Amino acid sequence: MNAADETGPFFHGTKADLQIGDLLTAGRTSNYRPSIVMNHIYFTALRDPAGLAAELAAGDGEPRVYEVEPTGPFEDDPNVTDKKFPGNPTRSYRSTAPLRIVREVTDWPRLTPEALADWKRRIAAIEESGGEIIN
Template sequence: MDIKFDPNNVVIKLCMMGINLEDSGNIEDATTMFNKAWHEATDDYERFIAAYHFARQQKSITDKLEWMETSLRCALNINDENVKSAFSTLYLNIAKCYEELCDSNNASRNYELSNSYKGAPSDKGPFYHGTKAELQVGDLLTAGGNSNYKPELKMNHIYFTANANGAGLAAALAKGEGRERVYRIEPTGEFENDPNVTDKKFPGNLTRSYRSQEPLRIIGEETEWTKLTTTERHKWRENLAKNKGEIIN
């Protein structure tokens, strides 16, 4: 099974609206939005995401535990690399609930399960990198370039993803006048989850975004991905200009 994180998915859109409301301090409306996401969810992937966000808003620890366990149950039903990265976070949240309920046995068991899912990603790809640069098969992409998001920042890592549409977004936002290109790549060394997206708005690394200090080798060019419309591109650039968050380099 290969599920792609889709920012245009109705449930993910509702959750994003809820997160924005939460960020502006409007917790009540955020909770309503997450509840709506749960009721509109049609499969385990959507239910896992909606339940996780709804769980975070619960005032009662027993309710929070119940919704976190619901989220985990839905996630476990999905045999997908996309979701596996969230297990550590889900078990950790469940462990903390049990700890608050003074159930040390269940707390310990869930802390152990959380730790067992930590470590290097096991994603086998295929992997993609988006850019406007014209590259050839066999070329190596290396760290040290300027950030697309903060041009004054020299990047210590080279970034890639297992989501061709995610690489397409990076290509659309990349500097330069060339055409948008998405290349199929293979990492030449170890890589890690991109900390700029992992466990930020969603549990784990649902966008399957990674980074490496070792070069990435170009193995081909991808032609099939969903390109942004002019309006979408403008909106992304606007959001990036507003974003004052720190980049974890």
């Protein structure tokens, strides 16, 4: 499936405590390369990857997953689409337009402490190597 065919629902993972109707916007630092300010806001049509993003998000808050609604056009996330995975099996997207919070999702699987530590090591290695992020 690609952005042209996707109807949602859509999800975004973060550590921000948000309310229904709040808008998420581009211009935040990357969770995977904190030295980069992102030109897009990222989201997925799959709940579990949004949970992973929530666990890895910067900040001290509690990881949260929100169902979101794009307010404008969106495209496949080129950081995973056809670069790391053929097609878009992660159903990951990005937009320069805000995402509106529809509701908080509470039934997503949490990472074990070991799995979270492994992901953080992998992200640190990406940052250290200067791994490319398509912004």
